[in-house]
Amino acid sequence: MAAPSRESYATGIICALALEKAAVLATLDEKYCPPKDNTTTSDSNIYTFGRIGEHKVVIACLPAGVTGKVSAATVAMDMMHSFPIKIGLMVGIGGGVWSVKDDVRLGDVVVSQPDGMHGGVVQWDFGKMEAEGRFRRTGTLNKPPRPLLNAVQSLKTDHIIYGSKLQVHLTAMWQKYPRMAKIFQSPGQAHDDLFEASYTHPHGDNCALCDELRLVHRPNREETTPQVHYGSIASGDEVMKDGVTRDRIAREEGILCFEMEAAGLMDSFLCIVIRGICDYADSHKNKQWQPYAAATAASYCKELLGVIDPKAIDELKSPSQPAMRFDCIPLSPNKKFVGRAKELKMLETALFAERSTQHIAIVGLGGVGKTQVALAFAYSVMDNHPDVSVLWLPAMSVGAFEQGCREIARVLGIPMGGTTDAREPLRQRLSLRTSGPWLLIVDNADDSDILFGAKGETGLLSFLPKSSLGSIVYTTRSREIAQSLARNDVVKVSRMGLDEATEMLRLALDHDTLTNEQKITEALLEELECLPLAITQAASYMNCTNTSLSGYLDLLKGSEDDLAFVMGQEMRDSTRYEHSTSAIATTWLVSFKQMLRRDPDAADLLQFMSCIESKSIPRSILPEIKPAARATSAIGTLCSYSFISMKDGEHIYDLHRLVHLAAQIWVRQSKRTVQVRERAIRHLATVFPCGGWKNRKIWQSYNAHAFKVLGADEPKYCVERAMLCYRVGVCLFRDQKYKDAVRCLEEAYYCYCYGQEYSMGRLQTLLQLAISYGAMGQAKRATEVLKPVGYDVSCVLGKDHPYTQDVLSAAYLMKGPLPERLLEHVVAIQRELPEPAARKAAEQREPLLEVKLRLCSEHDPTTMSVQHALATGYQADGEMGPAVILRELLFATQRRAFPHNEVVEESGRNALISAYVANQQTSKAVGLMERAVANQVQVLEEGDSRRLRSIHNLASVYLAHGRPEKAAALLAHVVSVEAGILPEDHPNLIASQRDLANVQQTCEHAVEMSAQQILDKVVIEFPGLAVTADKDSLAIKRNYTTAFGGQWYLSRPCFSRSVQWRRPKLARISHRPCNLRTLVVLRDLGFPRY
Known part of the structure; x- marks a missing residue:
């Protein structure tokens, strides 16, 4: 006859071992060829087709060597996908449990049957460890379908009246297949040995060496026909080979048999389990009884199918038919959802249009709308893909996940059997192809401990289903978790447009x-x-x-x-979880706590960032973490949570402004505000630059962050705060931000006074404060600040200390009698200072320079300082020829050593111009100064103080060169511009007006050219000038003359007397800070406005 079609097979039989399948095949009444419309290409099972009684059956066996529930479930799923299976039978061997009540012997058959506690099969190794080491099994498995249970009941009745037909079927099997007669015969009762549960098998393939005194005495049976027992069968991942454990579980759960496959079938492959007993599930098990036990199980299978009415099976719905769609979303659709078209399209394309992945993660900052994007996608799938079931599981906690599983299990109708843990039953159900296509949203997958498990606990990911028909979308704040869950299939959600x-x-x-x-x-x-x-x-x-x-x-x-x-105001919203945080200020607190637990370094960095500005945070300002790999990991954690973002190609970070606020609230709630802020101040006081020009970019990038920390409410005055205020003040002064500098320096001085009476920091602060007052034209306040300096310095260091003279020398730039007295004090002290013995050999200036040139490169800063001091000494002695030569050499060296440092170049140029003028080489001075002005005119605004200062200097050079008309025109221009931007009493404006008046008196003719014409002409004369400077890089931060504009006339006499004494010693002690600074001021005062 023709092979039956695939659709005609409604009964499926699964075996684990080859001998089990052989026994079942031997019971077939008829064997069929495979149907022409055979299995799908994705089905790897090998099937045998036939008929038992009136039922067409398809038989499959587990792959060789791959037993257990997972393998059984896979075989069953493929079978149900290929055939319209309505009932199933798991036929094979198992380990029996003998008791006085249930006289289970080798060769008997145990059939799964529901009782009040189980559905016929219990997974003995699945559950929870409770107090005192007690293991509680959780979860139940489905019971067999009603036609099978009806058949079992009918067969039990027949056995009571007529006895079983097992022996009849066994005999028929041996007669039909003589080769099986010898192998599948019963070994006999003489070989049915049950040892005490506590007696362990010593060694060997059989029990020949076992102690017969440890055998359990049982009376022999009168009949040799195998008996059939009905009850619970225990299924697990491991072979049961311990008698004590066997008996304990049997007592607790009412178990008659142990095996390994049924637990993988009962929730998908609606079947009954038939096991022939081949051993007693202890250490004495061997293979002697396996063939006979397989044969008795197959015989019962044949007898059972013989009493099942095929019509009853036809009335059943096939589990392998397309599953009914089911949806379970705990959140209402957001009717006011807008935008995110790009993100939704990416999800649709990846999961449905291209089917390029089954796992995709939505990642982004907390509050950016990840859940709402997932919710919109879920409802769009419901609308656009009616065959796809849509499910939702919250993963913010284990409890929320378990509750979500219970709700989905309720919707799907998965039997719970008295347990509340639906995770594993749900996983098994959705893993079956019979569940059809589905989309699962795992929302708020933010905690790695919950997801992956911690301290030996099982993570939630272990309970997620795996099916070729299913897809999972995760939402998470952590980029690291997103990569772990979905690799590169990540959809990033950013702020809205x-x-x-x-x-x-x-x-x-x-x-x-x-x-x-x-x-x-x-x-x-x-x-x-x-x-x-x-x-x-x-x-x-x-x-x-x-x-x-x-x-x-x-x-x-x-x-x-x-x-x-x-x-911090909470709100109610049906599109969000009932007990979730809906306030933006607190939505990240959970993530902060997770980060504190997983990556304390990252938490420390975030706490530090909460004290500073949220934007443009240089990596160099962050607290140091060693080794560097830990620091990189900590920053990576912050980036992973989208708390910070790095600017392209730079180690500069932006902290989300609202995260910044949330971090402050977090620190405040943890009652660590003062501690965190003090630690931030201590750190900044250490890393903030001291004001050196080479660090200008660094301090400018740090300024805003220092202001933020220092501007906090209720400041605590301490030395570290004073240090930070001082350093910030010095840097602000260098940037000509005098008002801000004064504020910082005043606070630094207050902090020092608050903590201690005298200190070096306090003296430095006073000196810098006086200089800053002078820069603002407040010479009177500067003088008042300097009054106690002499006494304070002497108290701290003594009158002979070099820094004493360095501090007092600042008074040279102040007017009035006080600087005169201080100057005399300085000169008197310096005259008394003994010369160091190490320097007595250098009696002349030239030998010292020769030594420096032999020992150091001409580019060495100390070499250049000696050249500068020597040139100054020559110039002070009136030896202008050598002075000019040294200045030209030094200027050329500085330009080579510092090619992009306009400050160094301008300082050297000013000194050279001063030497040219003093040596009456005014034409060279004019050319050099015109070049400098041409540069600045092209890059600086008209009112820039640096540009005005240079034009003023050019005017002075023109005057020295005998061109008073040009000088007058430029000075008139300077006065005009300064009058529009400076107050009337500003020293710079007064000095410019005075110089203009003096020049105009020397002019014999009217001014023929305007200032603009002169400047235009200067620029035209230097057409090839490379403009490499910018507005900031041209500033001279240590130009005393500008800082105290116009006051040089009053201080010059003091310096003249000081230099008369210093001049003989310049070559020997020019490296001293006090002398070098005096020389700088002398150079500036030697020629007006330099």
Whole structure:
């Protein structure tokens, strides 16, 4: 006859071993060829087809050497996918449990049957370890379908009346297949040995060496026909080979048999389990009884199918038919969801259009809208893919995950059997192809300990299903977790665009006020960083309190307390979890706590960042973490949570502004605000540069962060705070931000006074404060500040200390009698200082320079300082020829050594011009100064103080060169510009007006050219000038003359007397800071405005 079609097979039989399948094949009444419309290409099973009674059966065996529940489940799923299976039978061998109540012997048959506690099969090794080491098995497996249970009941009745037909079927098997008669015969009762549970098998393949005294005495049976027992069968991943454990589990669960495959079938392959007993599930097990036990199980299978009405099977629905769609989403659809078209398209393309992956992760900052994107996608799948079931599991905690599993299990109708843990039953059900296509959203997968397990616990990922028909979408804040879950299949959700954010705010507000308030709306959304959760919260607050857009914006721009209050307001929303955090200020606290537990270094960095500005954070300002790999890992953690982002190609980071606020709240709630802030100040006081020009870019990038820390409420005055204020003040002074510098220096001085009466830091602060007052034209305040300096320095260091003279020398630049007295004091002390013995050999200036040139490169700073001091000495002695030569050499060397340092170049140029003028080489001075002015005119604004100073200097050179008309025109220009930007009493303006008046008196003719014409001519004369400077790099940060503009006339006499004494010693002690600084001032005062 023709082979039956694939659709005609409704009964499936699965065996684990070859001898089990052989026994079943021997019971077939008829064997068929495979159907022409055979299995699908994805099915790797090998099937045998035939008939037992009136039932067409398809038989499959597990792969060789691959037994167990997972393998059984795989074989069953493929069978059900290939055939319309309605009932199944698991036929094979197992280990029996003998008791006085249940006289289970070798060769008997045990059939799974539900009782009040189990569905016929219990997974004995699945459960929880409870107190005192007690293991509680959790979860139940499905019971067999009703037609099979009806057949079992009918067969039991027949056996009571007529006895079983097992022996009849066995005999028929041996007669039909003589080769099987010898192998599959019963070994006999004489070989049915049951040893005491506590007696362990010594060794050997059989029990020939076992102690017969340890045998359990049981009476012999009168009949040799195998008996059939009905009850619970225990299934597990491991072979049961311990008698004590066997008996304990049997007592607890009412077990008659142990095996390894049934647990993988009962929730998908609706079957009954038939096991022939081949051993007693202890250490004495061997293979002697396996063939006969397989034969008795196959015989019972044949007898059972003989009493099942095929019509009853036809009425059953096939589990392998397309599954009914089921949906379980705990959140309502968001009717006001807007935007995110790009992200939704990426999800649709990856999971459905291209099917390029089954796992994809949505990652982004907390509050950026990941859950809402997933929710919108879930409902779009329900609309666009009616055959796909959509499920949702929250993963923010183990409890939430378990509750989600229970709800889905309820929707799917998965039997729970009295247990509350639905995770494993749900995993098994969804892993079956019979569940059909599904989409699972795993939301808030943020905690790695919960996901992957910690301290030996099972992670939630172990309970996620695996099916070729299923897809999983994760939402997580952690990029690291996203990579672990989905590799490169990650959809990043960032802040909304302005248009999307505006539309979201409009929909969220009760009334539309955005049309007439566009600028306020944009400003508000920028303050909220266009973050969806912040927008939703803001709209909720404004709706509830009837606050206007401008009013809410004022709150955001108010104090930190106001901002923390409005951002901490919770709201109710059906599109969010009932007990979840809906306030933007607290939504990240959970992540902070997770990070503190997993990566304390990252948490420390975040706490430090909460004290400084949130934008443009240089990596170099962060607290040092060793080794470097730990630091990189900590920063990686912050980036992974999207808390910080790195600017392209730079080690500069931005901390999300609202995360910055949340971090401050976190620190405050942990009552560590003072501790964290003090630690930040101590760190910044250590890493903040001292003001050297080479560190200018560093201090400029640090300034804002230092201001943020120092501007905190209720400052605690300490030495570290004073140090930081001083360093910031010095750097601000270098940047000509004198008012800000004075504020910092005043606070530094207050901190020093608060802590101790005298210290070097206090003296340095006083000196810098006086200089800063002078730079602002407040010479009187500068003088007042310097009054106690002499006494304070002497108290700290003594009158003979070099720094004493260095501090007092600052008074040279002040007017009045006080500097005169201080100067005399300095000169008197310096005259008394003994010369160091090591320097007595250098009696002349020239030998010292020769020594330096032999020992050091001409580019060495100390060599150049000696050249500078020597040139100054020559110039002071009136030896202008050597002075000019040295200045030219030094200027050329400086330009080679510092090719891009305009400050060094301008300082050297000014000194050279001074020498040219003193040597009456004014034409060279004019050329050099015109070149400098040509550069600055092209790159600096008209009112820039550096440009005005250079033009003033050019005017002075013109005057020395005998061109008073040009000098007058330039000075008139300087006065005109300064009058428009400086107050009337500013020293620079007064000095320019005085110089202009003096020059005009020397002019014999009217001015023929305007200042602009002169400057234009200067620029034209240098057409090839390479403009490499910018506005900042041309500034001279240590130009005393500019700082104390116009006061050089009053201080010059003091310096003249000081230099008369210093001049003989310049070559020997020119390296001293006090002398070098005096020489710098002398150079500046030797020629006006230099």
